Amino acid sequence: MLKGARERRVRTGGIELCVAELGDAGQPTVVLVHGYPDSKEVWSEVAGRLAEHFHVVLYDVRGHGRSTAPKPLRGGFTLEKLTDDFLAVIDAVSPGRPVHLVGHDWGSVQSWEFVTVARTEGRIASFTSMSGPCLDHFGHWIDQRLRKPTPRRVGQLLGQGAKSWYVYALHTPVLPELAWRGPLGKRWPRILERVEKVPGGDYPTSSLPQDAAHGAWLYRDNVRARLRHPRPDAHAHAPVQLITPLDDAFLSERLYDDLDRWVPRLTRRTLPAKHWIPRTRPDQLTAWITEFVRSVEDGRPEPVKPTGKYADRFGGQLVLVTGAGSGIGRATAFAFAEAGARVIAVDRDAESAARTAELSRLIGAPEAWPETVDVSDEQAMEKLADKVATQYGVLDVLVNNAGIGLGGSFFDTTPEDWKKVLDVNLWGVIHGCRLFGRQMAERGQGGHIVNTASAAAYQPSKALPAYSTSKAAVLMLSECLRAELAGRGIGVSAICPGFVNTNITSTARFAGVDAEEEKRRQKRTARLYGLRNYPPEKVADAIRRAVVRNQAVVPVTPEARGAHLMSRFTPRALRAIARLEPPL
Amino acid sequence: MTTAWSGELSARLRGFREVQRLAYECAEAVAAQLRPGVTEREAARMQRAWLRERGVRDWFHLPFAWFGDRTAFVNFRVPLQFFPTDRRLEPGMPFILDMAPVLDGCTADIGYSGSLGANPVQERLMADLEAHRDLILREVRERRPLRTIYEDVDRLMVRQGYANRHRAYPFGVIAHKVDRVKQRRFSPHLFGFGAQSLKGLASDALHGHREGWSPLWSPYRFSDHPPRPGLWAVEPHLGFRGTGAKFEEILVVTDSGDPEESAFWLDDDLPHVRRWAKEM
Structure with missing residues (x-):
């Protein structure tokens, strides 16, 4: 199943665990623990990528995959026993050296247990958690909200309570097992593909009905006991990286609000994705795990400090x-740089x-x-796209921002003027979306495209026919592309700034006037924009926010927002404004 | 740069140069005493005490100190925000000390930027200020209108990737005139500005208004005139994402026909100039 894996069986507590190893055993060991209802194959994409740098170890949790199940099942899945299993595995694969732990879903829930109990101290170098809270922290989280129920806290409780419906369902006897061995087990791959957007192929494996039926005991043996009596001392003894998918249907991101209390060395990461990120976002996970493990191995156990907003x-x-x-x-490049992104500045x-x-x-x-x-x-753009793909990788965010200004009446605007402004403002965006958007779509792991349109895209003006046309095209292109790429997890945003103090004014062309008059008008507009003095940094912040919130159309500056409202509710007034002569 | 000027002028300038040097000495002495936890108020008080011990009784303006993102005047809306606060200095934080003592009737107005420990952004800003010092002197010698020079400095800042932060000063000035002030027994101050200096500035403004010039070097129309002979305290101030850096020193403008003598920096032996020379 896992390509190039070396398999071994580890005996512990009356059962046998199936353990797979990849990569050079001399490198730091990364142990991947799977969730429910899964087997170690959920990690196949991530494990292959991590094996290039690390010694990667995966095992089937007891009762799952090719590991044997305890007898009887009841009481065989307690967190204590799962910790025994984990210790047995790392004793076998990395006896002398602490391991880096990575857990998803129930793998993360049990890893929290490993990283907060005393008997594993010194055996774990770091822990990367995704989509699986510590049951003890969860217990305290509920407890706190019940004790001081403010409206917000009650809302959070109810929200998570609704997301946990399947936990209640799994506590009913026999029925879950019947469902998994029957129709649900058969339909599960389809459900994952349609609802969770998990790409099909060799996952999930054929052992799924068995895994899911046994795994119900993970919940029955632990959830009630731990939530009712959470341990008071569940502090992590290793640095933790928390990766939170924002669109998780089963876990609220609010669960981790108090985590700093339990984890002294915490690094937070967020990701716009659904629950099964090991399948849907392997590249991003590999990058973050690699960076985190490296930073710990290099003797920097301090968390990676977020340098700016949205650094997570x-x-x-x-x-x-x-x-x-x-x-x-x-300003946009700087805003992303401040948030810790790797930046390609094109000009x-x-x-x-x-x-x-x-x-x-x-x-x-x-x-x-x-x-x-x-x-x-x-051609230059095609060459750039090739270079970026081979040297830097596939983009996570593309900002098509380059643009030029062109003013003057329609009859003064020559075909050359038109060509020039459309070439940059529209074709530049088309090339960007076409080349880099395709790479994003082919990778299939999400991304975001931001196109800088303008308030002129919906505010007509007799002074800016060519520029406004080009920007209106960019706006519509963005909307269409957003519709097309929505299914692939790629967001598209159009940013519509109004008058922003940048040097677009001093490079703008004015059609139908001689060079001297053009110079004067450039100076005059530059001065007016300077008086308006809306800083580009604010637009950059809006761009970053648009990516985080996946907004479709974002007017920036009050005049742009005003015009946007008018274009919807009082278009005739907007048309009247379009007839005004600008004070140049 | 060596500049020859007449003996009389030199004698009159000597006093200004001495007080400017004294002020920079003060800045270096206070900067050396800054420790984590020191507040802006304390830093301002240290400057004041240091200069009082050395005979300063009157001020063009009282000493200022800005720490952290206040060096870039982040979110400054009203002039009161310039005054020192209880912001505490932390390791790696940038700071600016700005003071304008008057000694024996001669005024200095200086700005000193630094950081507590290494701060690469601040170092980069300081290095990039050199181009502004050269640009301002060159264009003043070419007798360009002050407003045009202001815009050229602005453009250079934008090209460098920075924001113009002297725009936050009252009237958005990049420089203002300074002059001799009368020595009085009492030297009251008003909103942090010495009464005598304000009087001088007001009288300049009045004369200037009649003759078409202004003692304030601003981006506005009233600065649309060639450089006026006299002493100008020039203070380009760069800001970059919460870090600011400036220098401030006196530029001498004369009515001489010789370009070298028509404008020159009062003193070329200042901390920031020495720093650039070392980097060369």
């Missing part, structure tokens, strides 16, 4: 920004792109590269 979300992600040499693009001006990359590294980007490309140049 963007840490280590790959972000490409076009037009990053100035204005909104540069047609080599010097300013280099400057953006350099400053990005100073403020928190682990890596940043400048790229000199004109976004309107199809």
Whole structure:
């Protein structure tokens, strides 16, 4: 099942565990523990990737996969016994050296037990938890909310209570087993694919009905006992990385609000994904686990400090920004750099792109590269896409921001003017979405595309026909693309800023006037925009927020929001404004 | 840069140069005493005490100290926010000390940027200020309108990737005129500014208004005139995502026809200039 795995059986407490090993045994050991209803094969994607750097160990939890089940089942799945199993496995695979633990779902629940009990102290170097809280912490969480029930706390309790429906269901006798061995077991792969967007293929394995039936005892043996009487001393003795999928149908992210109390060395990560992230986001998990294990191995047991807002979300992600040499693009590159992302700064001006990359590294980007490309140049963009894919990887966030300004009446705008503005403002975005969006879609692990449109996309003006047309096209392109990519977990946002103080004004062309008058108008608009003085940093913040919240259309600046409202409710007033002559 | 100027001018400038040096000495002495936990108020008081011990009785403005993101004037809306607060210094935090003592009737106005321990962003900002010092002197010698120079400095900041933070100062000034002030037994101050200096500034503003110039070097129309002879305290202030850096020193502008003599920095032996020379 797992390619190139060395298998062995480990005997402990009357049962036999099936243990698989990958990678060089001389490297640090990473132990992957699966959840419910799963077997170790849930990790196949992640394990293969991790094996390039680490000694990866997986085992089937008792009663699952090819491990044998305890007899009788009742009382055979307590957390104490699961801890015995874990110790037996690591004694066999890594006797002298502490291991790095990674758990998903029930694998994480039991790993919390391993990392908070005294008898494993010194055996665990680090723990990466996903989608599985510590039952003792959970017990205290409920307890706190029951004791001081503010409206918000009651809401949180009810929310999690509703998400836990399956836990109650699993406590009914016999029925769950019948369902899993019968129709549910048969339909489960389809359900996973449709509801949880888990890609099909060789997962889940054929042992699923058996795993799920046995695994019901994980809940029955532990949940009630632990939630009723949580241990008061469940403090973690190793650094912990918590990866929280934000769209998890079974666990609320609020569960981890008090975690700092229990874990002195905590690193938080969030991910816009559903419950089965080992299947749907293997690349991101591998990157975060690798980084975390490395940081602990290098003797930096301190948590990776978030440097800016949303560092839990963007840490280590790959972000490409076009037009990053100035204005909104540069501010956006900095905003992502501050959140710990790796940044590719693309601009047609080599010097300013280099400057953006350099400053990005100073403020928190682990890596940043400048790229000199004109976004309107199809071949250059194709070359860039190839280079990015081979050298840096697949993008997590793409910001198509490069744009130029063009003012002047329609009849003064020459075909060359039109071509130029559409080439950059529209074709630049099309190329970006086409090339990088395809890479994202093919990887199939989500991502986000941000296109910088403009308030001019919905605010007509007799002074900006060409520019507004190009931006309206970008807005509609973004909306269509959002619809198309929604099914693949890729979000698309259109940002519509109003008057923002950037140098687009001093490079803008004004059609139908001579060079001197053009210069004067550039200066005049630059001055007006300067007086308005809306900083590009605020637009950058809006872009980052749009990615986090997956917003579709984001007007930025009060005038852009006002015009957006007017375009919906009082379009005639907006058209009247379009007839005004701008004060140039 | 060596500049020849007439003996009389040199004698008059000597007093200004001495007090400017004294102020920078004070900044270095206080900066050396800063420790984690020191507040802005304490740092301001240290500057005041240090200078009082050395005979300073009057001020153009009282000493300021800004720590952390206050060096970039983050969220400054009203001028009262410039005054020192109880913000405590932490390791790695950037800071700015700004003081304007008057000694024997001569005014200095200086700004000193540093950080408690290493701060790469702040170091980078300081290094990038050198270009601004060169640009300002070059364009003043070319007798460009002050407003144009202001815009050129602005453009350079944007190209460097920084925000213009001197815009936060009253009237958004990058510089203001300083002059001799009368020595009085009492030297009251108003909102942190010395009464005598304010009087000088007000009288300059009045004359300037009649003659078409202003003692404030701002981005506005009233600064649309060639550099006016006199002493200008120039203070370009860069901001980058919660870190700010500035220098402030006196630029001498004369009515000489020779470009070298028409404008020059009062003193080239200052901490930031020495730092750039070392980096070269």
